Amino acid sequence: MLKTFPKGGIHPPENKITASKPIKRLDPPKVVYVPISQHIGIPSKIIVERKEKVTIGQIIAKSGGYVSSNIHSPVAGTVTKLDKIFDSSGYKKQCIVIRTDLKDQSNFELIDSPLKTDIQLSKKDILQHITDYGIVGLGGATFPSHVKLNIKKDKHIDCLIINGVECEPYLTADHRLMLEKAEEILVGIEILMFALHIDKAIIGIENNKKNAIANFKELTKNNDKIQVAALKIKYPQGSEKQLVRALLKREVPKNGLPLDVGVIVHNVGTIFAIYEAVQYNKPLTERVVTVTGKTIKDPSNFWVKIGTPVIDLINEVGGLPEDTRKILNGGPMMGKAIKNTDVPVAKGTSGILVISKEEAERKKCTNCIRCNECVFVCPMGLEPYLLMNLTEKKMYETALNEDITTCIECGSCSYVCPSHRPLLDYIRFGKSIIKTLEIAKDKK
Amino acid sequence: MSTKPIIISASPHVHSDRTSKKLMYDVVIALIPAFLVSLYVFGIGALIVTAVAVISCILFEYLIQKYLLKATVTINDGSALLTGILLAFNLPSNLPIWMIIVGSLVAIGVAKMSFGGLGFNIFNPALVGRVFLLISFPVQMTMWPTALENQTKIADAVTGATPLGIIKEGLQFGETMTDLSYKIPTNLDMFLGFTGGSLGEMSIIALLIGGLYLIYKKVITWHIPVTMLFTMAVITGIFWMINPEQYANPLIHLLSGGAILGAFFMATDLVTSPMTKKGMVIFAFSIGLITVVIRLFGAYPEGVSFAIIIMNAFVPLINKYFKPRRFGSKIKSKII
Numbered sequence: 001m002l003k004t005f006p007k008g009g010i011h012p013p014e015n016k017i018t019a020s021k022p023i024k025r026l027d028p029p030k031v032v033y034v035p036i037s038q039h040i041g042i043p044s045k046i047i048v049e050r051k052e053k054v055t056i057g058q059i060i061a062k063s064g065g066y067v068s069s070n071i072h073s074p075v076a077g078t079v080t081k082l083d084k085i086f087d088s089s090g091y092k093k094q095c096i097v098i099r100t101d102l103k104d105q106s107n108f109e110l111i112d113s114p115l116k117t118d119i120q121l122s123k124k125d126i127l128q129h130i131t132d133y134g135i136v137g138l139g140g141a142t143f144p145s146h147v148k149l150n151i152k153k154d155k156h157i158d159c160l161i162i163n164g165v166e167c168e169p170y171l172t173a174d175h176r177l178m179l180e181k182a183e184e185i186l187v188g189i190e191i192l193m194f195a196l197h198i199d200k201a202i203i204g205i206e207n208n209k210k211n212a213i214a215n216f217k218e219l220t221k222n223n224d225k226i227q228v229a230a231l232k233i234k235y236p237q238g239s240e241k242q243l244v245r246a247l248l249k250r251e252v253p254k255n256g257l258p259l260d261v262g263v264i265v266h267n268v269g270t271i272f273a274i275y276e277a278v279q280y281n282k283p284l285t286e287r288v289v290t291v292t293g294k295t296i297k298d299p300s301n302f303w304v305k306i307g308t309p310v311i312d313l314i315n316e317v318g319g320l321p322e323d324t325r326k327i328l329n330g331g332p333m334m335g336k337a338i339k340n341t342d343v344p345v346a347k348g349t350s351g352i353l354v355i356s357k358e359e360a361e362r363k364k365c366t367n368c369i370r371c372n373e374c375v376f377v378c379p380m381g382l383e384p385y386l387l388m389n390l391t392e393k394k395m396y397e398t399a400l401n402e403d404i405t406t407c408i409e410c411g412s413c414s415y416v417c418p419s420h421r422p423l424l425d426y427i428r429f430g431k432s433i434i435k436t437l438e439i440a441k442d443k444k
Numbered sequence: 445m446s447t448k449p450i451i452i453s454a455s456p457h458v459h460s461d462r463t464s465k466k467l468m469y470d471v472v473i474a475l476i477p478a479f480l481v482s483l484y485v486f487g488i489g490a491l492i493v494t495a496v497a498v499i500s501c502i503l504f505e506y507l508i509q510k511y512l513l514k515a516t517v518t519i520n521d522g523s524a525l526l527t528g529i530l531l532a533f534n535l536p537s538n539l540p541i542w543m544i545i546v547g548s549l550v551a552i553g554v555a556k557m558s559f560g561g562l563g564f565n566i567f568n569p570a571l572v573g574r575v576f577l578l579i580s581f582p583v584q585m586t587m588w589p590t591a592l593e594n595q596t597k598i599a600d601a602v603t604g605a606t607p608l609g610i611i612k613e614g615l616q617f618g619e620t621m622t623d624l625s626y627k628i629p630t631n632l633d634m635f636l637g638f639t640g641g642s643l644g645e646m647s648i649i650a651l652l653i654g655g656l657y658l659i660y661k662k663v664i665t666w667h668i669p670v671t672m673l674f675t676m677a678v679i680t681g682i683f684w685m686i687n688p689e690q691y692a693n694p695l696i697h698l699l700s701g702g703a704i705l706g707a708f709f710m711a712t713d714l715v716t717s718p719m720t721k722k723g724m725v726i727f728a729f730s731i732g733l734i735t736v737v738i739r740l741f742g743a744y745p746e747g748v749s750f751a752i753i754i755m756n757a758f759v760p761l762i763n764k765y766f767k768p769r770r771f772g773s774k775i776k777s778k779i780i
Contacts, residue, residue: 007771012458090452169458241771254772326451332458339452359458360451366521367563369464371714376721381770383719403770411456418464419563425454 002207004232005242008379010412012235012333014208018172018292023180023301026316028075028107032307033095033344034060035087039136040143041067046096052079056106057283060096063131069144070134071096072283074305076104086339087346088329095344098307115183116279119191126195126278133277134284134347139163139174139238139267140330142348145274148264149196160192160201161247161258161265165231165238167206168331171351173288174268176301178205178212181272182219188275189226196264202227203268204247206237235333236410240265242379254406269350289313289345293354295321304345310352311341325360328353333411363420374413374423380406384413384423391430396437399430407431467714468522470663474654475529475709481637481647482537485591489537490643496541498528500548508557515561523562527551530570533644533705534749535577536588538603543581547573567756568716571749578749588640591633606641607634608701611692612745620689634699645702655708667724668717669707673698675732683740691740701739706731706748716756723759723766731755 037043044061054060054073061071081097100107121129131146151157162185166174178185189201205213207230216228229247231237241252243265250261258265266274269287276282285306292299297318304313310327314320320327320341328335329349345352374384382403390399404427413423482490505524509517531551535544551573559565578585587603605613607628614624629639637647645651658664676697683691697703702710711717711731718727731751738747 007768010460012460245771251772254770256772324450326453326457328457330455333456335455335457337450337452337454337457339450353457355457362453363459363463366464366518367561369467369523369563369714370717370719371464371467372719373462375719375768378768379771381768381773383767385719406770406772409455415456415458416460416462418462418467420459420463422454424456428454 002230002232003246004234005237005246005379007381008377008412009234009236010377010415011233012169012415015170015294016172016175016208017170018290018299018301019175021176021300023176023288023303025303028100028305029308029312030100031309032074032098032100032305033085033309033342034071034074034098034307035093035095035344035346036061036071037093038071038142038306038346038348039069040141041065043094044068044071046082046094048079048096050079050082053077054079054098057285067144067147069136070132070283072134072285073098074285074307075100076106077101086343088336088338088343088349090336090339113280115187117187119194119278121278123195126191129277129281130274133282135270135273135277136284136347137267138269138273138287138347138350140334140348140350145266145270151196151259155259156262157196157198157259157264158200158262159248160189160196160198161243161263162189162201162203162268162271163238163240163243163265164203164205164209164212164268165243166209167235167238168333170292170353171290171331172301173290173350175209175212177272177288178209178268179215182215184275185268185271186219186226187279188271191274191278192266192271193225199225201225202229202247204229204231204243206231206233208233236379236408236412239379239408239410241408254403284347287347287349289349290351291317292351293356295323295356296354306347307344309342309344310338313345313352314341314354321354321356323356324354325357326355328355333415334409365421366419368419368421371418373416373418377412377416379410379412380408382407384427387430388421388423388426391426396430396434400434404430405434465522467663468526470661471526471658471709472522472529474657475533475644477650477653478533478644478647481650482643485637485646486537486589486643489589492541493535493537493539493544493643494529494532496544497532497535497548498525500545501525501528501531501552504549504552505557508553513557518562521562524552527556527569530709531573534570534574534642534702536585537643538587538589539584543577543584547577550576563715565715566759567753568710568713571710571753575749575753588642590640591638591646604640606700606745607639607696608739608745611696615690621692622689628696631695631699639700641700642702645705648699648704651704651708655704658708658712664708664712665721665724667721668712668728671725671728672707672711672732673703675729676703676736679733679736697736697739701746702748703735706752710748711752716759718759718762718766720763720766720768723762726766727755727759727762730758
């Protein structure tokens with residue numbers, strides 16, 4: 001029996017059409033738009049000026065606080081503008097616009113460095129590198145990694161979990177990375193285990209990536225500290241709490257973190273970024289992005305520089321199909337619909353998904369028939385139909401008591417609702433109102 | 445920048461292909477085997493009753509939505525059709541047509557639309573219609589045409605009581621179960637449906653096929669039917685073991701009186717059943733218990749309809765107190 005989490009979950013069509021496409025490297029984009037808030041927390045502070053020349057990997061925005069992160073220039077070139085442009089949140093955000101210097105050879109140098117297995121840095125230096133080189137969680141949450149790794153003395157961590165689940169349909173960025181950079185990822189795991197004094201790590205991979213599982217199993221044959229666990233396919237297994245439950249049968253307490261049950265979870269992409277930062281002093285300025293969609297001519301996986309506008313990627317895969325009605329930053333379950341194709345790739349962009357007319361439009365919402373599907377599929381044990389009703393009726397206090405804030409926004413409820421009710425839309429709305437009310441209360 | 449109109453909406457951006465309409469029509473499909481048996485056993489009467497109930501249910505829903513509520517007409521969502529069929533299944537096949545129309549009006553008008561339409565009704569509309577008719581017209585509602593003798597007759601059908609009716613009356617007049625066993629149909633006849641009774645409740649085999657189809661299609665889960673039938677079997681079994689001459693055996697109870705129809709099609713009605721598995725078990729257990737109490741000690745030989753309606757009223761309460769376990773609410777976490 002393969003492991004999985006027991007409560008809820010759905011099985012959306014996987015559509016992993018790019019699973020066998022190696023990650024391609026692109027020429028550097030002519031212009032990059034680097035947003036200064038690519039992570040959860042305080043936006044970074046810009047430290048470059050207009051017309052300033054920057055080199056590859058140079059810090060262009062400094063961490064704005066503890067929960068924040070440095071941002072480095074993905075290209076060598078000139079800062080042309082400090083402008084506000086739409087990012088994937090749907091709002092205009094401050095960006096550093098850099099024109100790439102196409103004559104500068106450093107923009108074209110191959111970045112695949114040879115495998116470097118021996119860890120030379122001290123524990124303190126490892127954590128410093130992770131802080132300095134702007135590493136954030138690449139699974140989508142973009143939480144600054146150094147905060148996650150700064151464990152208070154009273155917490156005991158006994159297991160590192162590597163999230164290679166990639167349960168989101170269409171996306172194959174993590175899958176390809178696990179195939180192509182398996183050894184580097186294993187070194188990255190060793191680095192973290194060394195830095196955090198952990199002697200057990202589990203790589204969790206869903207069973208639709210059999211080659212990645214086999215590959216890791218082969219490589220860790222003689223390593224009894226790193227286990228590879230195949231997981232039953234079920235969305236949202238890539239959610240931290242569900243993954244910890246599936247692998248270790250430990251339940252992260254309500255409003256708690258994996259830390260509370262002795263676990264730290266990192267995405268495979270993050271581990272690879274940590275590897276590069278620690279072994280090669282390389283800042284996080286590029287990531288793997290899957291550019292895909294049923295109507296796309298040549299869906300592919302790319303190494304993409306942070307700040308590359310989405311249109312550049314879409315042109316690489318055969319252009320935007322005529323009937324495109326929606327473009328997503330991320331997968332179909334949790335991805336965000338973007339406003340235009342100028343939106344730049346950020347640290348948290350794991351895929352660009354193009355959706356055609358037929359699938360883009362929502363169906364008409366009809367009466368709730370109380371079929372209990374939403375209750376059944378909710379991985380957090382919530383009652384989405386009730387939370388939607390309470391939000392509709394502005395009964396936020398009751399919604400709070402019904403644990404609305406523990407919703408992980410996986411969208412399983414909206415996915416299954418036979419009446420096409422916008423359950424998650426309302427739950428999100430309720431959550432945001434409650435947050436605002438609580439902030440207001442705190443201020444008083 | 446693209447000039448094409450682009451849709452901005454919140455996630456998720458995909459949806460399963462299940463729709464409420466499909467769920468409703470799946471239940472309709474599941475009722476087809478029982479309807480066919482009914483056509484064979486009761487003939488043209490079954491067809492007329494079903495057609496009248498379905499047409500009048502849909503018509504009343506249309507009229508109420510269009511002229512009374514002035515709202516969007518949703519008669520093609522399958523719910524009125526389903527109510528019509530289920531109501532017909534709970535009626536004798538020789539019921540006067542005007543009574544069927546009155547029953548449909550009560551089902552759709554009173555039990556469904558006055559609460560706010562699909563999804564807002566507390567009580568199962570078809571059962572409300574049925575119980576209204578049973579209380580208003582007890583004579584006509586308990587004159588069941590006998591099986592296989594009335595296929596072509598509409599009026600003047602040969603009528604008789606249901607097996608449970610025979611048992612109830614017999615026991616009151618001091619007969620024992622051994623005497624009565626000669627008066628009621630064999631278990632096999634009841635299983636196949638060759639017995640008197642409401643139009644769609646008699647063929648156990650056909651209803652089971654439909655019920656299993658619903659479970660296979662994930663329209664319902666096993667919790668309600670299994671719990672309800674198991675409860676009935678256990679309680680009637682206890683009485684039967686205490687005194688087999690005074691109490692019918694559990695098999696008779698399960699095979700007759702609409703227990704199977706109720707368990708798979710009426711109690712499982714999505715709108716009027718609880719939202720959690722725990723709640724469903726409590727709900728179905730109570731239905732089983734109340735059914736047996738009515739059957740053994742009440743005035744009516746059959747109690748499934750009443751039991752379901754009574755428990756429908758408790759569903760909001762059940763939903764309030766039997767919630768799914770929230771993830772992470774267990775305080776003691778196992779640390780290996």
